[in-house]
Amino acid sequence: MLSFPPTLDRLIKLLGRLPGVGRKSATRIALRLIQSTEAECRELARTIVEAREKTGRCSICGGYTEDDPCPICADERRDASLVCVVERPSDVLALERTGRYGGRYHVLDGLLSPLDGIGPDELRIDSLVERAGEENLREVILALNPTAEGEATSLYLAKTLRPMGVRISRLASGLPVGGELDLADELTLGTALEERRDLSA
C-alpha cells in the first residue's frame, strides 16, 4: 500500500508522537509545513533545538528558566518569606497570570502517588524543607490540584512542615468564579458550603 513520500511520512510519524497529536492532525501539520516557506521551516526547526538547549530549571524554585536563579527568585521586590508550592513549572505561569501573588515558588515535580511508585524522595520535598529552614519563611501556600493525590500530598507537606513553625495554607476550594451554582458538581458545591465565608463581621 502506498503512503506519502518517505521523508514526509517520517515527519508525520514523528509529529504523531507529540502529546495530543493523532495521525490525522500529524498529517495536517506535516502538509502545512511542507507548504510553508523554507525560512519558516528552518525557524521552527532551530527553535525546537534551541528551546531544549536553553531552557533549564531554576536551582532554587525548580521553575523553567534560561538564567539561574530564575527571574522570579532573583527579583528583590518579591516577598522572599512567602513560598507557593506547585506541582509543575507550568502551574507557576497560571498563578502569575492572576497578578495577585507577590511571593516566590517551589516546584514539586509531581504529586505523591504510592501506586505509581512516587514517594517523597521522588519529589522536590527535601529542598522545600531546607528552604523553610534557611529562608526564614513566613508562610508556605500549598497550590496543588484538588484531587486525591493533590490532597494527600498537601497533607504530607503540612505534617512535614508544621514542626518548623511556618504557617501553612492551601488554596480555597469552592465555586468557580463566574460559574453557575446548578452546574457545579456536588463535591465542589459541598466543599463551597463547608468552607463558606463569614460576611457578618
Place this chain on the structure above:
Amino acid sequence: MLSFPPTLDRLIKLLGRLPGVGRKSATRIALRLIQSTEAECRELARTIVEAREKTGRCSICGGYTEDDPCPICADERRDASLVCVVERPSDVLALERTGRYGGRYHVLDGLLSPLDGIGPDELRIDSLVERAGEENLREVILALNPTAEGEATSLYLAKTLRPMGVRISRLASGLPVGGELDLADELTLGTALEERRDLSA
C-alpha cells in the same frame, strides 16, 4: 506579567501557528519537546527541514513525491488508460488505502470557487485535458468531494472532457458502509434512494 522563558515562549508561538494547534496544545507540545532527549529534538528539527526540501510534486499527476515521475505514474503495472481526478495530494492516499484502484491520478489542486476567485485557470485542468488527449485515456473518474463546489467542478470537467470521447464517471454517493440508516442526513439518504442499485438482474 511573567511568561515562559523567551526561547520556550517563541517555540510555543511558532507551534501555535500550525493548523489545529491552539495555545494550550502548543504549550503541551513545547513542554514535551524540551523534556525529550536532544537526539529526539534534533531528529524532528532535521526532518521538518528535510521533508520540505525533498517533497516535490509529480510533473504528471501533481501528487507529492520525492522522485519525478512519482512511484504511481512510473509503475508500469498500473492501468495507464484510467485516471482518477482528485482535489488534493492527500486524496490520493485515501484512494490507495482502499486497495481497489489500479489506475493513475490527477491532482487538481483545488475546486472551482468563483466567489474565492478560483476559476479553471487556477486549477490543473489544462494538464488534465492534455493527458486525456495524449495518453489515450479510456476513463476519467471524478473523485471530488460531494459538496456544492465539488459537484460544480465535476460538471465543468465532464463538459470539458466529453468532446474528447473519453468515458467520464464520478464516485457513487450514498450511505456510508457500516453506518446506520437513521443516522444519515436527509441529503445522503435521498441520494442513496435516487441512485439505488438494481439487484433484480
